[in-house]
Amino acid sequence: MRAVVEAPIIEPTLSAVKGFYEKPENIWSLPYRYVAGLILFIAVVAFLIYAHEAVKALIIAAFVAYLVNPAVSFWCEYKTLAHSCGEYCMFRL
DSSP, X not given: OOOOXXXXXXXXXXXXXXXXXXXXXXXXXXXXXXXXXXXXXXXXXXXHHHTHHHHHHHHHHHHHHHHHHHHHHHHHHHXXXXXXXXXXXXXXX
């Protein structure tokens, strides 16, 4: 009969996995976060002002697509068409 030899159990120490259990420090300082947030906010507002016509058109198109979707779904089930074909037929009408 062979003797069973147990392998030693090696427990990891915190030094072996440094940074895994510790909470990382904030990379950005508080004033830098405020400045970055302000710059991002100004950029978004400037984009909306600059491209307001395009944004309006996208909002109207999304609303029309939302309204037409039930009719397209009904058309596709009734005629057994693909969804893209049903969309094309509805917008052609």
